[in-house]
Amino acid sequence: MYSRVMKATKDHLVEAAAELLWERGYAATSPAMIQKRSHAGQGSMYHHFSGKADLAVTAMRHSAGQLRLATETALDSGTTALERVGAYLDMERNPLAGCRVGRLVQDPDVVADDRLRAPVEEFFTWLQQRIADVLAEGVRSGELRPDTDVAAMASLVIATVQGGYVLARAQQDQAAFRRATQAAKSALVHLRA
Template sequence: MRTTKEALVEAAAELLWERGYAATSPAMIQKRSRAGQGSMYHHFSGKADLALTAIRHSARQLSTAVEAVLAGGGSAVERIGAYLDMERSPLAGCRVGRLVQDPDVVADDHLRAPVAEFFAWSRQRIAEVLEEGVRSGELRQDTDPAAMAYLVVAAVQGGYVLARAQQDEQAFRRATEAAKAAVARLRA
């Protein structure tokens, strides 16, 4: 059973994903979480404190899912492919990536920090998988793991943007398939 604090964090995370920071009110969070009036202020100093906790929660959930795929078995190309094929909701956008489209999040160093940390970790983790591929001889020696990690992350985030702009989930899939093909071309 979820605690009231957990319910508030999960409700805030969902609303931030759906509506953004400015368009999410404490009353909406209270209603979505089914928490009593004043519960938010019992557990958090205010909306920004709850939002920061919710952003960290979303980043932690996504990091856990990404790590499970990247740490799985298989070659480097297979693991990057599995990351690109992860179950996602392209028309809803990335739970973490959408937050940097919110001017209030971008303008606040505290709110932006867990988003930046998530993307730095993601790029580093993908680069590590690619480095393993280079060391094992699976990938060409001239492979630039850091640059390819940027490409892979950009394909996913750009895929979300294209899918949402075109209201077409296949736009997302085309972006990730192109990234998979680029990684496969690195094979030795």
């Protein structure tokens, strides 16, 4: 029997791992760090998970799920396609922290192991399709030009966000992120029919 309000040690481990994966990536995060942050012992971690990789996959799915929910909310807020994609670009983010999902892609161990990469790939594949769908709806409704390459524009929007994180972290300045996303919004306006 699991309580609905009390969080189990397992949940604390997953959340601590998700935080550390966000902050430090996979390779630079050690089981000891996760245990310390979640106030769990060695034994607890190895009881609930087979090892670092197993816990990381669970934590990555946790992070991707959270981000997916927040993204859905943004993409559903607004009536026109440009409003909805604009809301995605304007989502509340901490540019200096980086993307909790996208940052994992730089890790050699993550890309090398299909089990570790799967949650990341699934997230971006879903996101690409989701934004392309919103744009396609805009084309169908007559809001956007009929010759709009919705797949390419979706890639541009996502790349702008991911690249914006890189610029912000490199210069330690949130403004670098905003410059990129605002420029993307300006570019989207030209898709209007």
